[in-house]
Amino acid sequence: MDNSSYANTMFLLKVLTLSACLAIGFSTSVLAQASSAPYSMGGNTERFAQDRARIAQSGQPFRIEGHCQSACTMFLSLKNVCVDPSAELLFHAGGNPQSTQRMLNSYNARLRSFLMANHYMDTPQFHTISGSEIIQKFGYRQCR
Secondary structure (H helix, E strand, O other): OOHHHHHHHHHHHHHHHHHHHHHHHHHHHHHOOEEOHHHOOOOOHHHHHHHHHHHHHHOOOEEEOOEEEHHHHHHHHOOOEEEOOOOEEEEOOOOOHHHHHHHHOOOOHHHHHHHHHOOOOOOOOOEEEEHHHHHHHHOOOEOO
């Protein structure tokens, strides 16, 4: 193989390697999906509202899965949210009226009405709703 053929082969190899790396990088970023897992135990509703706003701005899909309690349920307001049917969402009153209202404002009208009518948001006691019920009864999108 002469120098010209070797140089062309090496150039082609570099182009193919770079193309493969870019394709993998783009496909994983497009397919990447944020998850409720790091937020599962809830927490400060103000901090969750900030995280939710950041995720909403990114347009990134968000999956509610597994155990999701308290402020974690605020992610139901995301445009690109989906709910795993096996998820368990736990609802309760916040530590103060503002926190409770912040959570309630994160839910669609059907869920919010149900929670209020059944006094789920009146006490600190947790009330569990399954992911499949959130999907079927309250109209949230199921994860595929």
